[in-house]
Amino acid sequence: MFFEQDDNLITITGRYNHEDGLIVGTIHGNVVSSRWIQSSNDRSGLFEFTIATDGQSFQGSWCYGTDVNRRDWYNGWDARRVK
Structure with missing residues (x-):
């Protein structure tokens, strides 16, 4: 799984391999709320x-x-973070 924050540090996007998954969400403090979508x-x-x-x-x-x-x-x- 890969996550990336935009410059305002509020929005995240991510991808994961299972079923070509996409994640789009927001960060508030240490809580991430998001939607996941599997296009395949x-x-x-x-x-x-x-x-x-x-x-x-x-x-x-x-x-x-x-x-x-x-x-x-x-x-x-x-x-767990790997990089």
């Missing part, structure tokens, strides 16, 4: 993750569609 299978949804205080990792949740009802969210979207 026409699926999309929301995710929210919290960046660790050292800035080297994040943990979060995701869901299909735009339903923000937490019982429909899945835990386990996490990563």
Whole structure:
């Protein structure tokens, strides 16, 4: 997965290999709220993750569609910085 922030440090974009995934979102403090889109299978949804205080990792949740009802969210979207 690759993320990039724009110059105003509020908007992020990213890509991931699974199903040609695209992420577009915003950062508020250490919380990233975003939408994910998989162009090769026409699926999309929301995710929210919290960046660790050292800035080297994040943990979060995701869901299909735009339903923000937490019982429909899945835990386990996490990563560690490699560069």
